[in-house]
Amino acid sequence: MRDVAVIGIGCTPFGEKWGSSFRDLFVQAGTMALEDAGVAGEEIGAMYVGNMSAGRFIEQEHVGALIADYAGLASDHIASTRVEAACASGGLSFRQAFIAVASGIEDIVVAAGVEKMTDVGTGASVDALAGAADREWEGFVGATFPGLYAMIATDYMNRYPLTREQLAEVAVKNHYNGARNPIAQFSQEITIETVLSSSLVADPLRLFDCSPITDGAAAVVLAPLERAREYTDTPVRVLASAQASDTIALHDRRDISTLDATVAAGKRAFAMAGLSPGDIDLVEVHDCFTIAEICAIEDLGFCRKGEAGRLTAEGVTALGGDLPVNTSGGLKACGHPVGATGIKQVCEVVQQLRGEAGRRQVDGARIGMTHNVGGTGATVAVHILGV
Ligand code: COA
Numbered sequence: 001m002r003d004v005a006v007i008g009i010g011c012t013p014f015g016e017k018w019g020s021s022f023r024d025l026f027v028q029a030g031t032m033a034l035e036d037a038g039v040a041g042e043e044i045g046a047m048y049v050g051n052m053s054a055g056r057f058i059e060q061e062h063v064g065a066l067i068a069d070y071a072g073l074a075s076d077h078i079a080s081t082r083v084e085a086a087c088a089s090g091g092l093s094f095r096q097a098f099i100a101v102a103s104g105i106e107d108i109v110v111a112a113g114v115e116k117m118t119d120v121g122t123g124a125s126v127d128a129l130a131g132a133a134d135r136e137w138e139g140f141v142g143a144t145f146p147g148l149y150a151m152i153a154t155d156y157m158n159r160y161p162l163t164r165e166q167l168a169e170v171a172v173k174n175h176y177n178g179a180r181n182p183i184a185q186f187s188q189e190i191t192i193e194t195v196l197s198s199s200l201v202a203d204p205l206r207l208f209d210c211s212p213i214t215d216g217a218a219a220v221v222l223a224p225l226e227r228a229r230e231y232t233d234t235p236v237r238v239l240a241s242a243q244a245s246d247t248i249a250l251h252d253r254r255d256i257s258t259l260d261a262t263v264a265a266g267k268r269a270f271a272m273a274g275l276s277p278g279d280i281d282l283v284e285v286h287d288c289f290t291i292a293e294i295c296a297i298e299d300l301g302f303c304r305k306g307e308a309g310r311l312t313a314e315g316v317t318a319l320g321g322d323l324p325v326n327t328s329g330g331l332k333a334c335g336h337p338v339g340a341t342g343i344k345q346v347c348e349v350v351q352q353l354r355g356e357a358g359r360r361q362v363d364g365a366r367i368g369m370t371h372n373v374g375g376t377g378a379t380v381a382v383h384i385l386g387v
Contacts (some may be wrong), residue, residue, distance in 0.1 A: 003225035004101045006249035007234035007386065008037025009347040014335030015217035022058050022116040023070040024088030028338075030071050030112060031219035037221040038231050041072055041228075044221075046079040047104035048096040048115035050089035051339035056128035057117050067112070079106075084295035087288065089113060089340025091243075091372030091381030094151055094220065098241045098383075101222050121305035125213050129338070132375040134249035146289065147273035148250055148376050150202035153291035156257040157204065162294065164204060166309030168195035170207045170290040171332055173318050178216070178329025180319075180359040183344075185214055185335030193210040214335035218343035220350070234354045239275070239367070240267035240384040242343040248378040259377035262299035269369070269382040270301070277301045281365040282352055283323065286373035287330040296371055297325060300382070319360055327352060327360045342381060355386045 001289035010032025020028070026049070034041065035277070049067050054060045067135035068080035074365030083093040097111035104181045117125050127145075130139035133148060149175050156162060172186055172192055178184035190208060198207035221231075242311040250256050277300065285300070287293035302323055311317060317325035328334045328348035331341060349368035367386040 002104055002289055003227045003255070004098050004238045005228040006220050006238065006346065006350050007223045007231045007235055008033045008039060008221035008309050009350050010036055011183055011218040012189050012216050012345045013183045014214050014337060017215040020215070022054060022060065022114060025116060025215060025217035026067050026112065026114040027079055029114070029219040030110065031355065032220035033110065038220055039108055042076055043108045044078055044110055044267050045108055045230060046072065046100055047110040047112065048081050048083050048093040050093035050342060051126045052084060052086050052089050052337070053113060053131065056124070056131070057115065058119055063189035071246060074375055083210055083369045085379040086171055086374035087286070087336070088372045088374030088381050089339040090218070090344070091370065091383070092342070092379070094126065094342060094346055095241045095243055097222050098238050101224055107224060107227065107382050110219055111222060111224045111343060112217065112219035113343040114236055115337035115339040116215045117213045117259050118215050118336060121341055122213065137249045137251070142359045144202070146202040146205055146371050149289040150205045151250060152256050152295065152376070153289070156161045156291060156295070161275040164196065165192055166313045167209065167290045167294065167310045168192045168212035170287065170293045171195050173312065174287060174330040174332040175317060177179055177327050178333025181329050181334055184329040184333055185212055186329070186333045205289055205291070211288045211331035211336035214337040216335060216340050216344070218347050220339045220343060220346050236385050237348045238383060239386045240269040240273035242272060242382045244268065244380050246378050248375060250376050256370055257295060258305065258372065259295055259299050259380065261380040262296060262371065262373065265380040265382040266300040273384045275367065275384060279367055280369050281367050282321065282327055282330060282349065282362045283325055284348050284368040285331050285371040287326055288336060288373070290332070292373070293330065300335055300371060309327060313350050319362065326363050327357065327362060342370065345370035345372060346383065346385070347364065349385050353385060
């Protein structure tokens, strides 16, 4: 297996992008990533595109070919593949690109993600997202994603010492970070009171416990490490790539407050990199809801079960804390264009490791992790990157 590096990144601003189509967003992110890497289109061997539900959101399928075409690569007959794993589509597209380069089959590969969610209303969006859970046993009886994560939050709060205020601290921290990220959907800082007084969505989760509905795209370019310096002075190595799965329905899980696929993927990633949680300088976790960030920190092994709420309130996961979590603003404040999120996480970690994160820079960051979840934890991708 060859060592692999990220040599270029690009990410559109996230939000409600009425002026940009699905293909515009992708081309914008892809162009930024190629320019950042100094790679010409004809050098690309393959492309993987994370996309959850273009069929439901914009009535477009066959996304791999569409993207290759509008990237101007149709006449090169480039190998372009759509990767779908619900909200983990981006993380898995990065993993597929990593495998293609590591195996030696391809040299220069683009991993991207794109989603255009706001062309349909909230109801249609929430219903499309419900397809990431078990349609027959969950979606059919009305369980939405906020509803499913509310069940996780309720179970967690019954078993562990997490207060409603500590949960709100996750959103307060992520909005603080998002306010320092120029691509973030939400750029306003909030207080605990903002969260606690916002509309109830699914008890105990309120509006500000939820990630929003978002348009956006992100892309990265990978190359074998031995060739990376032909393109950039700042290659970022992929130290580990891991993936795990679990039951699609929440009620079939051993324990709904522990995402076993996160535990498995985290362990595999640490083993592959030969690292442990104490080696990680920052982590982008999948905070689709505030409770998801609490579970992720624990399930990845950064602390014991039941401790993440207290550590969040104490500032351990804030910028300047011992383990900054979601410096991008996370899904909560940066936004969550589902197919693009896993790639945006990689872009954020790469920016941090290059020392290019501006007002949200983690001093001396050398090793970062990404954690991308599909559904309520039926698919998880974890990556570790380092310089
Ligand atoms: N956090 C903070 N503010 C939000 C928000 C969020 N998650 N979602 C919407 N808003 C704001 C909007 O900016 C808007 O503000 P404005 O009036 O100042 O312009 C206001 O709330 C109303 O927005 P609207 O789009 O009408 O909200 P909505 O009620 O249609 O949708 C949710 C709110 C929570 C239902 C929707 O964001 C949602 O379903 N989120 C979860 C997405 C999800 O499940 N993703 C997959 C996870 S695995």
